[in-house]
Amino acid sequence: MSAVYTIRSALTSNPADSFLWLMLYSTELTRTGFDNSLIRYIEESYALAPLEGWVALQRNGIGLATFENLKPSMQDKVVSEFVGLVDGSFLDVAGVNLTTVGWAQRERLLASLTRLDVISREAFAKKLSREGLKVAVPGIEVDDRLWR
Secondary structure: OOHHHHHHHHHHHOOOOHHHHHHHHHHHHHHHOOOHHHHHHHHHHHHHOOOOHHHHHHHHHHHHHOHHHOOHHHHHHHHHHHHHHHHOOOHHHHHHHHHOOOHHHHHHHHHHHHHOOHHHHHHHHHHHHHOOOOOOOOOOOOOOOOOO
């Protein structure tokens, strides 16, 4: 029995499971390569659980990896999810997402952080600085001496 068959079977029983939709997208992508028709699976995941934290930890990197192929409304959801990761103190995940699959979108991702309080933005800037990355987090002045 294939993974795709197992996931599709599980979705038959539980079509509102956002994680299963994400896994279907990821599994099909791995199995067949990128195809625009697969995007509907990740869209379904976002539609069913836009604020489900444990799914966001997995989904945000996947969304950023396919960012250019998403509709503007979906891109907004991926960016909002990134903001939620920073706001929720999932700084390691947000930092990895920014510096890897999200690097092409870094200006937009960083600009979106203006929605957050200064404490969250400062914590993220500090995390990135400790990793040796110098980026402009809105409203935060990075002084290397402060972060040591």
